[in-house]
């Protein structure tokens with residue numbers, strides 16, 4: 001089997017690139033769509049549930065799909081440096097793609113609210129990491145102002161090429177299933193990804209590569225649910241740091257995705273998120289980060305209210321890898337037990 005060449009070469013007819021675009025890639029995309037029947041059974045869901053395991057991307061999150069496009073376009077435009085505000089994964093991805101093409105990366109992080117794995121990635125790839133004494137929304141506002149004033153390319157999802165690249169995940173799902181699923185469940189933070197999936201599904205259908213469109217089901221964390229509430233949240237709170245965003249940049253397109261698809265955007269509590277996070281890990285061997293589990297928690301809650309039809313296919317997007325946030329896994333799992341180096345003692349502890 002030939003090597004997967006990354007999303008730009010695979011889907012170039014659907015992306016705004018030409019032969020003159022230099023392709024900066026880590027061969028992102030091509031991630032697995034896994035059936036999760038044991039999870040569905042444990043959760044009491046009769047429908048067929050799949051996960052799009054985006055933690056399998058080169059830097060461990062879906063952000064790589066947009067970053068290959070944004071950085072390729074920045075390279076085409078002659079940029080020497082890129083900058084982003086980030087809850088963590090965008091910075092990890094920006095740092096890696098900048099390293100890949102010899103650019104400088106500068107990342108603005110909300111101080112104290114970035115998971116350890118993500119921070120380690122931005123640092124090891126040589127990005128300049130600046131911790132802002134404010135939340136993500138404050139950092140994004142500063143990022144926009146800096147890029148207006150300096151010759152630095154902004155690679156947040158307000159960069160339209162990020163959204164373009166992220167449409168590729170919808171294409172892959174249709175290719176894997178042979179058509180669009182009936183439901184697509186996804187965590188919503190800055191709301192770029194839900195917008196990108198909807199665009200992708202529409203484009204693929206328009207090109208005759210799929211016959212249907214999914215209902216788009218977006219999930220925000222309850223302490224950070226501006227779209228659900230209908231107004232920005234000044235101090236968003238949630239353990240799911242990747243979706244701890246109070247004023248989403250792609251708010252309008254997320255609402256359009258919801259309404260045009262006949263879908264919904266709802267809130268799930270941190271407890272619901274963590275319980276789904278543990279359930280998928282224990283029943284299927286799939287480790288995602290807490291924010292990703294919002295998609296699972298969301299369909300669980302919806303199914304309790306009104307069960308999904310048994311013949312429906314639900315794809316839950318698991319946006320990032322569990323190793324991004326090892327502290328959270330250790331905090332919610334059973335503790336490590338210390339045992340003396342003695343056979344009888346050890347046997348007493350087996351369960």
Ligand SMILES: *Cc1c(COP(=O)(O)O)cnc(C)c1O
Pocket residue numbers: 061062063089090157187188189190191192193194242243289291292319320321
């Ligand atoms: C960025 C991110 C999100 C949120 O995506 P948006 O496009 O901002 O809505 C969700 N989960 C993870 C793991 C992320 O990195």
